[in-house]
Amino acid sequence: MEPQNLTGISEFYLLGLSDDPELQSLLFELFLSIYLITVCGNLLIILAVSSDPHLHTPMYFFLSNLSLSDIGFISTTVPNMLVNIHTQRIPIAYEGCLTQASFTYLFACLDGTFLTVMAYDQLVAICQPLHYTIIMNSRLCGLLVLVSFLVSLLDSQLNISMVSQVTFCSDVEIPSFFCDPSQLLSLACSDTSTYTILMYFFVVIFGGVPVFGILYSYMQIISSILKVSSTGGRYKAFSTCSSHLLVVCLFYGTGIGEYLSSSISSARKGAVASVMYTVVTPMLNPFIYSLRNKDIKKALRRLLRR
Template identity: 60%
Template structure:
């Protein structure tokens, strides 16, 4: 392509949520409500875990970190989209777009790693119950979060730096409601071979390794549970994994749906909607899944709410 068609851009244009002016206020209210529920639900989980000493265990440590990550992941995309709906201006600055790309990579990858850590926690609890407190000590739990986080941040910064070297065509419309590295690479007019290699490598590492860890953990869990003679014992063992399985299925289910939609549909709007659901719906539903399915969490939330009400 000719160099005259390549340019250093200062802004990108995101897709409009709706082209109907009468529906803009409806969508603004809808996404604002979903974002508010996401933040409120996850904040309640964090406060419940921190305020109840009975929940100071590895499982709830990972859950509170998952809630923090969910708030951050939703905040990366939703507030900017709400501003665009309100101002009817779909523009996002070049630095703002790169920042969104970087944080989206960090929090989406960390979500996957946290789910893998939670699966490993359930594996140790069910398959090695007598050694659980020794294996899942506080130092090891912190390492399960901090070590992947360091590599994830390095990867996200590398992706962002690699995008900086790209030239973009005069058409800078991103067919999503937020900036995403794959779409930026598709918009580039310069050579993107290195970017694509890096993207596939990072996906296989930060997506493939956690998924393999989750599969291994649940194969071992299933093998151990099936050896339990009583039906009640099997149910009790599996029930400790129910919330995590639900959260994990929602996150990876929407992610797979996003990839299938991108591959099969020609409608950029359908792809954009599915992508938005991937970065919003699991994060909004996670607190409800854990609070509804977990008796200890329900008890901690009741104590927190009653304590708050008594202070007013």
């Protein structure tokens, strides 16, 4: 959906993370390093999964899609911030701001839905191992990825269509390094009570349903693990889903922390908290999966030898 400018303004002003000129070069080097590490790490995961026949399974298929989503997530915010720091150009066009906010919604929701799909995959693998290959066939895996993308696209378009209907005053300053969707409504001049209610409704639907799906899956997984008689069997079953559980806690933990920080503290502290959610989490995901997964480490070694 093409964003429509109903405000009469042509640009917003991104205030960034700090006003200190001495920190600009340090921030540039830090975020450039994080961005390169994130892109390279997730690309290695994708290449390892695609090149190794042993990893052509539903779990690693979903993992490669999660890595692709993480690349898109961090690429939505960091490159523009690096350009702004390097050129000292703070303004961002109205259409560009809404586009960035739209992609932020898209990839954030896509990460959540992929984590939910991966939780379901773990549920089938642990609770119904004999029927795993039948249930998690290639057709179902492709359908789950397609549905995840369509749901995330719907969430993005619904939220950004609301923001595009809001009237902003002139010289709008966003106390963040990107067009944070949670801050755009608070900067509007018109009444946003209806849009705020709708936004919370969308959060409950597009965010709450995946969380419920993950919680339900792990309740069933834990119940099945506790029924295993041997300690070694319990450990093996738990280690199978430990990496995914850690990524889930990191993703939703930083997301809740970013939301609480922006609600109860200053806007600038909320911007610092959003770094964890939008930048640090996509960087850590490939490390969590590669360091805690023997199959990934073997595939990466074979890939690097080539």
